[in-house]
Amino acid sequence: MSQITETTTEEVLEIKNLHASIGDKGILEGISLKIKKGEIHALMGLNGSGKTTLSKAIFGHPSVKLISGEINLNGESLLNLSTDERAKKGLFLGMQYPQEIPGVSLMNFLRTAVNAQQGGTQDENVVDPLEFNIQLKTIMKKIGMDKSFANRYVNTGLSGGERKKSELLQLSVLKPKFAVLDEIDSGLDIDALRTIAENINVILKEERMGLLIITHYQRILNYIKPDFVHVLMDGKIVMSGGKDLVEKLEEHGYDWVRKELGLPDNSIN
Numbered sequence: 647m648s649q650i651t652e653t654t655t656e657e658v659l660e661i662k663n664l665h666a667s668i669g670d671k672g673i674l675e676g677i678s679l680k681i682k683k684g685e686i687h688a689l690m691g692l693n694g695s696g697k698t699t700l701s702k703a704i705f706g707h708p709s710v711k712l713i714s715g716e717i718n719l720n721g722e723s724l725l726n727l728s729t730d731e732r733a734k735k736g737l738f739l740g741m742q743y744p745q746e747i748p749g750v751s752l753m754n755f756l757r758t759a760v761n762a763q764q765g766g767t768q769d770e771n772v773v774d775p776l777e778f779n780i781q782l783k784t785i786m787k788k789i790g791m792d793k794s795f796a797n798r799y800v801n802t803g804l805s806g807g808e809r810k811k812s813e814l815l816q817l818s819v820l821k822p823k824f825a826v827l828d829e830i831d832s833g834l835d836i837d838a839l840r841t842i843a844e845n846i847n848v849i850l851k852e853e854r855m856g857l858l859i860i861t862h863y864q865r866i867l868n869y870i871k872p873d874f875v876h877v878l879m880d881g882k883i884v885m886s887g888g889k890d891l892v893e894k895l896e897e898h899g900y901d902w903v904r905k906e907l908g909l910p911d912n913s914i915n
Contacts, residue, residue, distance in 0.1 A: 657683035657720055659704075659737075659824045659856055664715035666703050673699045675881035677715070681856040683823055688867055688892065689860045691878035692900055697860045698742060700878070701828045705729050705739045719824070734763055736823030740813040740830050747800035752812060753782060755800050756819050763820065785818050788852070789845045807838040814842065818849045824856040831866040843869030864896040877903055884909065 659681045666674040673696045681687050691697050703710045704717060706729045717724045724732050747755065761773045783793050791811060801809050810830055817825055827846075831839055843866055850857065850870075859870065867875075867889070875892050877885040877900070885891065885903055894902065904911060 655720070657823055657856070658718075660716070660718045661700075661704070662716040662718070664700075664703060664717065665713040666699060666715075667711045667713060668699060668709055669711075672713070673710075673881050674703065677878075677881070677883060679858075679876065679883065681824060681858060683856045684854045685874065686850070686857045686859070686870065686872045688872040688875045689858060689878055689883075690862055690875065690892070690895060692862055695862075695878045696881040697862075697878055698828055699881075701739060701826045701858075701860060704826060705732055705737065730762070733759075733820075733822075738817055738820055738822035738825040740810075740817060740825065740827040742829040742832055744801045744809045744813055746802045748802045750800050751797050752800050752815065753779065753796040756782065756796075756816060759816070759820060782819065786815065789814065789818060789848055790841070791815060806833040807842070810834065810838075810842050811845070814845050814849065818852070821853050822855055824858070826858045826860065828860045829862075830859070831861055831863060836865075839865055840869060842866075846870055864892050867892050879903065879909065 661677055661679045664674050664677040665672070677696075677700060679687070679689075689697055689700070699710055703712060704724075706724070706727065712725065719732075719735055719737070722735075724735070724737075727735070757773055757775065757778050760778065761771055764772050782796055786793055786796065795808075795811070795815075798804065798808075801812055804812065813827075813830065830842060830846075834842060847870060859866065859872065861867070871889060872892070873888070875887055875889065876883045877891070877895070879900070884907055903909070
């Protein structure tokens, strides 16, 4: 009797040999990175190493010019898709400096985003407003946010910590397949950092997603445990490892990586 083997397709965000520039200046010099759904990756590097440029490249930001390479989601190229189309495919970007949207409440912003995600348009609403509001309040309670926060204008008049909370609420509501959090720990004091990290861990327990945390500090990785850690220097991933690599960087600094690998000091500014 023959045995039937059930196969499942693994969801993967993969970057292959990516070269990119901003203006005439080359920034990314052959980045390759593979993130499977459910994995947590940390990308660490000094300011100017190319971290934010990589996050922008993944999402098709117009300031980044792709020279060569691939960005694929489950084997499908994203290069010809707009930022909105990439989001509909299941990507999410938590920005270091989230933009203000005056006059638009966070609740309406999120309802519009979910409506678009589910195939609706400006003229066709496929999301029931009442049901959405109930679900939103449930999510906010779960991650410890006051329900009145949903009525605030998106990132308008918010503190740095409140903006980060807004990003995490979006992450929790939109439930992406893969998320990139670009220096979500920047500008936070230790208490705010712990709260943000705890919220991320709650979201990760609820939703199985691939996560790329971009940072140059160890602090947030004391609370969110990465499966893989990568060091970015001069637009290249020069070293990869596990959690122990974070501890070595904290103890010895990034100069240790240069000395270990015999790299010159040509940091990107």
